[in-house]
Amino acid sequence: MKTFKGYRRANGSIGVRNHVVVINTAGEVAGLTKKLAGQVPGVIPIVHQAGQFQYAEDKKQTIQTLAGTAGHPNVSAALFLGMGSEDISEEIAANLKENGCHVYSIIFGGNKSISACLEEGEIWLKDALERSKQQEMEEANVTELKIGLECGGSDAWSGITANPSIGSFSDSIVFDGGTSILAETTEAVGAEHILANRAVNLEVKNRFLEIVKRFEQRAKAAGEDIKAANPSPGNKTGGLTTLEEKSLGCIKKGGNSTLMEVVDYAHSPTEKGFVFMDTPGYDVESVTGLVAGGAQIILFSTGKGSPTGSPIAPVIKIGTNPKLYKNMPEHIDVNAGKIIDQSYSFKQIGEEIYSKVLQVADGEITASEKYNNQEFSIWRLAETQ
Amino acid sequence: MDEQFNALMLDEKDNVAVVLQTLRAGDLLSIQDEVKKVEVIKSIPYGHKAALSPIPKDHRIYKYGECMGIATQDIEEGDHVHESNVRGLTEEDKSYQEEGINIENI
Numbered sequence: 001m002k003t004f005k006g007y008r009r010a011n012g013s014i015g016v017r018n019h020v021v022v023i024n025t026a027g028e029v030a031g032l033t034k035k036l037a038g039q040v041p042g043v044i045p046i047v048h049q050a051g052q053f054q055y056a057e058d059k060k061q062t063i064q065t066l067a068g069t070a071g072h073p074n075v076s077a078a079l080f081l082g083m084g085s086e087d088i089s090e091e092i093a094a095n096l097k098e099n100g101c102h103v104y105s106i107i108f109g110g111n112k113s114i115s116a117c118l119e120e121g122e123i124w125l126k127d128a129l130e131r132s133k134q135q136e137m138e139e140a141n142v143t144e145l146k147i148g149l150e151c152g153g154s155d156a157w158s159g160i161t162a163n164p165s166i167g168s169f170s171d172s173i174v175f176d177g178g179t180s181i182l183a184e185t186t187e188a189v190g191a192e193h194i195l196a197n198r199a200v201n202l203e204v205k206n207r208f209l210e211i212v213k214r215f216e217q218r219a220k221a222a223g224e225d226i227k228a229a230n231p232s233p234g235n236k237t238g239g240l241t242t243l244e245e246k247s248l249g250c251i252k253k254g255g256n257s258t259l260m261e262v263v264d265y266a267h268s269p270t271e272k273g274f275v276f277m278d279t280p281g282y283d284v285e286s287v288t289g290l291v292a293g294g295a296q297i298i299l300f301s302t303g304k305g306s307p308t309g310s311p312i313a314p315v316i317k318i319g320t321n322p323k324l325y326k327n328m329p330e331h332i333d334v335n336a337g338k339i340i341d342q343s344y345s346f347k348q349i350g351e352e353i354y355s356k357v358l359q360v361a362d363g364e365i366t367a368s369e370k371y372n373n374q375e376f377s378i379w380r381l382a383e384t385q
Numbered sequence: 386m387d388e389q390f391n392a393l394m395l396d397e398k399d400n401v402a403v404v405l406q407t408l409r410a411g412d413l414l415s416i417q418d419e420v421k422k423v424e425v426i427k428s429i430p431y432g433h434k435a436a437l438s439p440i441p442k443d444h445r446i447y448k449y450g451e452c453m454g455i456a457t458q459d460i461e462e463g464d465h466v467h468e469s470n471v472r473g474l475t476e477e478d479k480s481y482q483e484e485g486i487n488i489e490n491i
Contacts, residue, residue, distance in 0.1 A: 156432040160403050164395055164449070193479045194451050239403070239432035241446075241466070242473035245453040252395075252449050340405045343389050345417050 002176060002354075004145070004361035005137040006296075007076070010100025014140045015073035016296045016361045019044050019312050020128045022121065023070055025082040025089035026051040029108055033081050036118055040125040046311045050378045051088060053385040063088055065266040065378045068292030070103055071096045074312045076135060077128035079121055080105035102128060143177035143272065147357065148290030148298040148313075149253040150183060152283030155303025156238030157320035159249020161346065162301035162336040166318065168350025169299070169357070170274065171255035179272045181263075182254035183290055185215040186281040189226045191247030195276065199259045207262040211278040253301070265379055266292035283308045285379040287315065297360055299353065305331050309373030314366040316356055318349075331367050333360075390415045392435060396450030401434040401466050403448075408435070414463065426463040434466040446471055452478075 006014040020043050024033040027049040037045035046069060050062040070078035070092065078096075080089035082105060089105035096103045104124050106117050149166055151158055170180040188195060192212040199205035219226050231240040240246045257274035266289045269275040277293055279286040283306060287298055291313045298313055300306070303320040305328045319325045322337035329335075334353055338344040360366055392402040394416045402416050402423075407430050414423040414435055429435050434448065440460040445452045454471040455478065464470070 160393060160395070160432070190473075191451075236468060239430065239434065239467070241434070241468055241471050242454040244451075244474055245448060248449045248451055248453055256450070339393065343417070346393075346395075 002142040002358060003139050004142070004358055005363070006140045006144075006361065007073070007135050008138050008140075009073050011071075013073035013294070014138075014144050014296075015075070016145075016314065016363075017074040017312065018076045018132050018135055019074055020077045020125060020132050021046050021070070021075055021312065022079045022081060022125060023066060024048070024051065025066060025080050025087055025092070025105075026084065028052065029081045029083050032108070032114070032118065036079075036081065036121045036125070039118070039122050040129065042129050043125050044311050044374065046374075046376050048376055048378055050380070051082070052084075055382045055385060057381050059088070061265060061381060062378055063092055065288060065292045067092045067096060068266045068268070068294065069288075069312065069376075071099060071101045072291065072294065072312055074296055075101075076132035077102040077125075079103070079124055079128070081108065081117075081121065082106070083108045085109075102131070141177070142173060142358070145173065145297065145357070145361065146179040146181060146269065146293075146295045147173060148181050148183065148277075148287065148293075148295035150283060150287055150290065150298055150315075151187075151250060151253065151301045152308055153302040153304035153306030154250075155320055156235075156240070157337070157340065158301055158303050159240075159246070159252065160320075161339040161349070162303075162318045162320040163249055163253045165334075165336045165339070165346040165349035165353060166253040166299050166301060167255035168347050169255075169353040170253065171257050172350060172354055173357075174255070174257040174273050177272060179269060179275060180254065180257075181269065181275045181277050181290055181293065181295055182251065183277045183279040183286050184250065184281045185211055185278050186219070186226060187250035188212050188247055188276075189216055190230065190243035191251055194244075194248065195251055195254070195259055198257075200261075204259060204262055208259065208276060211262060215278070215280075253299075263293060265289045268294040280379050282377075282379075284375045284377045287313075288376050289379060297357055299357070301336070302332075307331055307368065307371070307373050308375050309366075309368030309371075311374040311376050314360045315368040315373070316353070316360060316366050317368065318353065331371075333367050390417045390419075392416050394419065394437070395448055398450040399447045400437050400440055401446055401448055402437055404429050404431055404433060404435055407431045423463050426461060427465045429465045436460045436462055436464045436466050438462050440466075 082089035319332035
């Protein structure tokens, strides 16, 4: 049995990190959020531009994402900073408190001065940080791990080295009873029938086909025909012949396991095994959604060295080619380029990824954590009001 | 580390392999875990695909163990497999695939 040591939370989930975070719930207080985090070393700021002037579907998406982030198993405590009388932070905090999360919210724009609000925040965060240090670790089984699968800054090797290696890992952890979450709906266009045919039942199959169709239609409404535009001339020069081939290179991060469930952006899977989340292809928004949906660790293949990280989840970077590893070894955790120049098989790299996942779950710092790469962005669906 | 090879077969079901370095006509293509070597008959840039066996016109191209396209002409063993001899799937192809009907026998 493969195990790791993590932090057990009140709702039963288990984290691989023990962060104290401060999150803004209105774009207007993003700067103050960074300032407050700077006043308490060890606290991580999570800033974004959402929360105000949004239509209903975006407001819902923002609340879902922020609640999933603040209530994440890797988070020990979260402070919300909001603004104005209709701020969403108190509603989110109240729901999280019911689940036993250690959260609090401070609203700017009331009777208190900004300095008084910041002082109140500083006191709360210092106390939360002290409390987090008392949290003991306990042994947990890999069946409790949810691993998000992502790619960004892809190159011609992504679908040949790193992604099949991630697929090999995904099949292994699913076999061991864990969960892997594939994402990026846009990348599935053209190969949707392949994943759909792997669905566990008709309901999951139809749900998957539905989200791919919805994504394609949204792109069309914005004047983009995904099917006609892919593979691009650059893709063809790199050796990709058909849209199916390009999509396969991406979705093979999910290996060959049965598709158990399809979840909306930032929603947690209820099933174990291989799962798909509806996210855009933009890596920062996709990783934000995967993490908000409960992924404790993200696997991220890159050919061009995209530095994207997460404020609260370790992101393991898997380089696709030897040149990238030579040029920026400090940004790469696993070098799948060894398949090209050292005759490793993707099964061997898959095993290397599995070992790395367990080490990172046990506390080993990834490249993106070392460099404080803490990107965070919520997938926006409609216009700003 | 396995013995040196210069092409990658991504699934045992595949009839193409991705070459890891540019190969010229006459070069021998070798695959991981396979004893069989294939003589390349055309120049194939790295990252592109080579046919591992003859693929007749209208037959499927398999990569990752999945159908990624259909041959538009007879493809010889060791040939460069790309736009000039492969097309993507139509909705009709996909529906056949979904029902599990082997279009090669139609």
